[in-house]
Amino acid sequence: MKNFFISDIDNITPGKEVHVKGWAQDIRLMKNIAFIIVRDSTGLVQATVKRDCPDFHKLETLSRESVVEITGTVPEKVQSNIGREILVTSVELINMAEVPLPIGITDNVETDMDTRFNSRFLDLRKPEIGRIFQAKSAILWGIRNFLMSQGFTEVQTPKTVSAATEGGAELFHVKYFEKNIFLNQSPQLYKEMLVASGVERVFEVGPAFRAEEHNTPRHLNEFTSIDIEMGFADHHDAMHMLENAIAKGISNFLENVRDASSFSVVKEKPVTPFPRVSYLECIKILKGEGYPAVHGEDLNNEALKIIGKKFDGFYFITDWPTSVRPFYTALLDNNPEYTKSYDLQFREIEITSGAQRVHNPAELKRRIEDKGLDSDDFEFYLRTFKYGMPPHAGWGLGLERLVQVILGLPNIREASLFPRDRNRVFP
Ligand code: ATP
Numbered sequence: 021m022k023n024f025f026i027s028d029i030d031n032i033t034p035g036k037e038v039h040v041k042g043w044a045q046d047i048r049l050m051k052n053i054a055f056i057i058v059r060d061s062t063g064l065v066q067a068t069v070k071r072d073c074p075d076f077h078k079l080e081t082l083s084r085e086s087v088v089e090i091t092g093t094v095p096e097k098v099q100s101n102i103g104r105e106i107l108v109t110s111v112e113l114i115n116m117a118e119v120p121l122p123i124g125i126t127d128n129v130e131t132d133m134d135t136r137f138n139s140r141f142l143d144l145r146k147p148e149i150g151r152i153f154q155a156k157s158a159i160l161w162g163i164r165n166f167l168m169s170q171g172f173t174e175v176q177t178p179k180t181v182s183a184a185t186e187g188g189a190e191l192f193h194v195k196y197f198e199k200n201i202f203l204n205q206s207p208q209l210y211k212e213m214l215v216a217s218g219v220e221r222v223f224e225v226g227p228a229f230r231a232e233e234h235n236t237p238r239h240l241n242e243f244t245s246i247d248i249e250m251g252f253a254d255h256h257d258a259m260h261m262l263e264n265a266i267a268k269g270i271s272n273f274l275e276n277v278r279d280a281s282s283f284s285v286v287k288e289k290p291v292t293p294f295p296r297v298s299y300l301e302c303i304k305i306l307k308g309e310g311y312p313a314v315h316g317e318d319l320n321n322e323a324l325k326i327i328g329k330k331f332d333g334f335y336f337i338t339d340w341p342t343s344v345r346p347f348y349t350a351l352l353d354n355n356p357e358y359t360k361s362y363d364l365q366f367r368e369i370e371i372t373s374g375a376q377r378v379h380n381p382a383e384l385k386r387r388i389e390d391k392g393l394d395s396d397d398f399e400f401y402l403r404t405f406k407y408g409m410p411p412h413a414g415w416g417l418g419l420e421r422l423v424q425v426i427l428g429l430p431n432i433r434e435a436s437l438f439p440r441d442r443n444r445v446f447p
Pocket of ligand 1: 230232238239240241242243245370371372373416417418419420421422432
């Protein structure tokens, strides 16, 4: 097993021998000297090979991106602008890379997305691409640690289901032996059932599938959803949990990923609480700007762009109309035309939807039917409300959307290792 990494060279006393294993990113061969830039997951080092090195001849056939093991010593004075150098005593070729490479790793040529994603394993070797996933991991762990600190239990729920969470056309149909079933759009019903099971604070990080036909820079057909549900809580409690989870995700990223703020739009831990603006206030803002907003309808991209200009960063839009929210959303106590719901936005982009949920079984059954769904299909879910269901609230946060806005990525596909969209189910 490799247990010495390129960044460990920074702590080595000059003159000491080191063994470096990695990829030969670049090879410059001259008459009496050669330079190999070796890369591993922690950084780069220049390997300086003099002609008197017995392995000098191997460099004539060494191809870029081959896997090598280099042995050498750390010089007293580093003469490479990379900031790390070893003076090579031996070069071992572990595995040769074929020539030519399907896409360049360091070349300054713009490669289109399709070509990049067809060879994603190579694309990910580019440091500027690899670090997106270091960021994603750090953001997720910040959120996860925060939720654990708040007494949440992480769970896994089925992705093959016989009832659609929200109905609608956004479902992938799957043949499951003799039956036709769906890929789950969201763990919503399961996390509520777990609250009924006595897991008062529950969260899941898992795939969610949406058969949305449109190809947009903000939609994937398979994305990672971070979902929470809390018993004995309302929408205000859930919003509070969300803003703190986001702040912790961002601070974990900024504190633990090298040069984080140099490639991120969000450069500081955001101040909490985030601003809150109600749906009705949004309609007023839009009308004030001369935009023909229709009261009771969802806010489209254009409307959200106008609202987003009023807030620099994260903010909540609260109290959405009942007509545009799912059946399980609780209604405002004093006005059933509106719900105890919210979206978290970053400028014009929605990152999270959440709400307090209905906990009364008769009301829930009625709301399912009001949406034109068959309540018999939801019997497994409705049952859990009949034997002691506390009031509860939660949210669903799209991890790739969150990474997209934090890093300012133009397309959500950049935040997915192997994106799935209308045309791509490969590799
Ligand atoms: P949108 O209006 O942006 O299509 P939605 O209202 O369908 O989203 P929800 O069903 O409320 O989204 O899902 C909660 C969160 O999951 C969203 O705020 C978003 O972060 C994420 N999400 C939803 N659909 C997608 C998708 N197709 N691709 C990536 N993330 C998504």
